[in-house]
Amino acid sequence: MTLESGRPRHEQISDWLRDQIDDGAYDIDEKLPSEKELGERFDVSRVTVRRALQTLENEDYIYRRQGLGSFVKEQRAAQGLVRLTDFAQDMAQAGLEARSEVEHHAPETPPPDVAVHLETDEQKVMRLDRLRLGDDRPVAFDRTWLPMFYAQLLEGHDLEHETIYQILETEYDIPILRGHYRISAANADAAVAKALGVESGEALLLIERLSLTEGDKRVYYQRRYYRSDRVAYELELARDPSSRATGEHGMPLHDFEPVFETDADAES
Numbered sequence: 001m002t003l004e005s006g007r008p009r010h011e012q013i014s015d016w017l018r019d020q021i022d023d024g025a026y027d028i029d030e031k032l033p034s035e036k037e038l039g040e041r042f043d044v045s046r047v048t049v050r051r052a053l054q055t056l057e058n059e060d061y062i063y064r065r066q067g068l069g070s071f072v073k074e075q076r077a078a079q080g081l082v083r084l085t086d087f088a089q090d091m092a093q094a095g096l097e098a099r100s101e102v103e104h105h106a107p108e109t110p111p112p113d114v115a116v117h118l119e120t121d122e123q124k125v126m127r128l129d130r131l132r133l134g135d136d137r138p139v140a141f142d143r144t145w146l147p148m149f150y151a152q153l154l155e156g157h158d159l160e161h162e163t164i165y166q167i168l169e170t171e172y173d174i175p176i177l178r179g180h181y182r183i184s185a186a187n188a189d190a191a192v193a194k195a196l197g198v199e200s201g202e203a204l205l206l207i208e209r210l211s212l213t214e215g216d217k218r219v220y221y222q223r224r225y226y227r228s229d230r231v232a233y234e235l236e237l238a239r240d241p242s243s244r245a246t247g248e249h250g251m252p253l254h255d256f257e258p259v260f261e262t263d264a265d266a267e268s
Contacts, residue, residue, distance in 0.1 A: 013052035032070045096134035104129035117221040126151030131195045144222040182208040
């Protein structure tokens with residue numbers, strides 16, 4: 001590649017390296033050419049090379065190790081979650097094969113906060129715990145509570161390959177129309193840590209979801225614990241040009257999406 005005039009050289013180098021990584025020229029954790037080699041290849045100083053590598057590090061394309069060099073980082077694929085989606089749809093959008101392992105499926109007395117979310121005074125609800133995998137790698141751990149009316153509709157279904165969305169909407173014409181979400185941080189307790197293959201107490205991304213159908217009937221309340229090294233959320237805001245004239249503040253949400261790792265061969 002010959003560098004063009006009129007564009008910063010470090011940008012051209014980072015663009016070239018990014019294209020090489022996207023095209024699969026380098027495997028995950030493979031070392032990139034050294035600063036000296038890149039400098040000689042493009043006839044630029046090490047300062048220029050370092051700026052290019054810093055750009056890629058900021059974009060999560062590479063990671064650097066002192067004294068060792070720069071290495072390709074596991075890439076992630078973005079998909080939208082402004083829409084209501086289920087785990088299988090999220091994984092399909094990210095190019096990953098979704099699968100679940102049922103860890104627990106039994107009635108229980110709902111914890112007080114769960115009863116409040118479900119607006120139920122039932123003595124029992126169904127609790128369903130599932131380890132969620134993308135390309136057979138642990139991505140998330142779900143703990144879901146359902147009123148018994150909806151829970152009974154799941155009986156006989158393969159909950160390792162079918163989702164609640166799929167079963168209710170396809171088999172019973174019960175659509176999930178709305179959802180309330182709350183995103184926060186949580187530390188993995190012993191059970192969740194074991195399922196996800198992380199250390200107890202490790203920081204996780206927690207998404208609480210309340211899903212509703214017609215008539216605002218509450219179908220389930222769920223806590224999903226994501227491995228923080230395998231998913232992150234990206235937020236895009238779009239400012240209405242007319243707001244500058246009216247003096248209005250704030251920018252409406254344009255896009256809000258998680259990014260998932262996509263390399264099936266990477267070690268956890």
